Amino acid sequence: MPENHQIAVEFRDVTFSRNHRPLVSHLNFSIRQGEALVLLGRSGSGKTTTMKLINHLFTPTTGEVLFDGIPTTQWDEIKLRRRIGYVIQETGLFPHFTVERNVGLVPTLEGWKPKQIKTRVYELLHLVGLAPEQFAGRYPHELSGGQRQRVGVARALAADPPVLLMDEPFGALDPITRLEIQQEFRRLQQDLGKTVVFVTHDIQEAFVLASRIGLMYGGELVVLGTKDEFMRSQHPESLAFLECLHSLQDNL
Ligand SMILES: Nc1ncnc2c1ncn2[C@@H]1O[C@H](COP(=O)(O)OP(=O)(O)OP(=O)(O)O)[C@@H](O)[C@H]1O
Numbered sequence: 001m002p003e004n005h006q007i008a009v010e011f012r013d014v015t016f017s018r019n020h021r022p023l024v025s026h027l028n029f030s031i032r033q034g035e036a037l038v039l040l041g042r043s044g045s046g047k048t049t050t051m052k053l054i055n056h057l058f059t060p061t062t063g064e065v066l067f068d069g070i071p072t073t074q075w076d077e078i079k080l081r082r083r084i085g086y087v088i089q090e091t092g093l094f095p096h097f098t099v100e101r102n103v104g105l106v107p108t109l110e111g112w113k114p115k116q117i118k119t120r121v122y123e124l125l126h127l128v129g130l131a132p133e134q135f136a137g138r139y140p141h142e143l144s145g146g147q148r149q150r151v152g153v154a155r156a157l158a159a160d161p162p163v164l165l166m167d168e169p170f171g172a173l174d175p176i177t178r179l180e181i182q183q184e185f186r187r188l189q190q191d192l193g194k195t196v197v198f199v200t201h202d203i204q205e206a207f208v209l210a211s212r213i214g215l216m217y218g219g220e221l222v223v224l225g226t227k228d229e230f231m232r233s234q235h236p237e238s239l240a241f242l243e244c245l246h247s248l249q250d251n252l
């Protein structure tokens, strides 16, 4: 079916349970190629769980997740993960690898030439605002939390995967750097036509980055739409998030 070419990821009535308790339930939605879908929701609402269902770190208890039209359970896991860059909430850098080796990890696994890897690593460190001359040789424990997060972003971009999952990647940044990197990332995402699923609990961040916003509440996706549609949503949880925006403005 031609319209399927436009769909990168599809959730078909997905529930994921642990110890007989659903962490997410009845997820039904699609992620279009080239869009930036922001999953917004308060802590514990199921955002990270939804991400882990996409790259098959979790297997649906019922329903299925299709990546490029094929259920994640039928994908070769290594092939699937190479197509999906993943920035996890805690950055997940290898502590005994330098910044350069961490960022160059996937290109190394893919057998790129050392010179090519170095060029790519330096390019990405520039991109995330870390001068390579200064940072390439450092170890993760020699960085601040925000610098570690930027290395995590560079690593996920390194092998140019078509899909990126980003789980609160900018949480540890100061507000100025954060806004800069959000705007830079949005530009990059649009220029490269990347499909991005971005998790945040910050509604302002959602508005900077999203082509569509998905609002999670209690393990369910309760609203999915453009920013305008989100602004008009009458769901109590969207109203609660919008109230946070308004109260910020009112206090200025
Ligand atoms: N492996 C697990 N086993 C059991 N329960 C889990 C597991 N992982 C997460 N949970 C629970 O599932 C719910 C959803 O968790 P999830 O990590 O998806 O939330 P989140 O929206 O990412 O929250 P946060 O913004 O705090 O990161 C939470 O109640 C959490 O305690």
Ligand SMILES: [Mg+2]
Binding pocket: 047, 048, 049, 089, 167
């Ligand atoms: Mg989370």
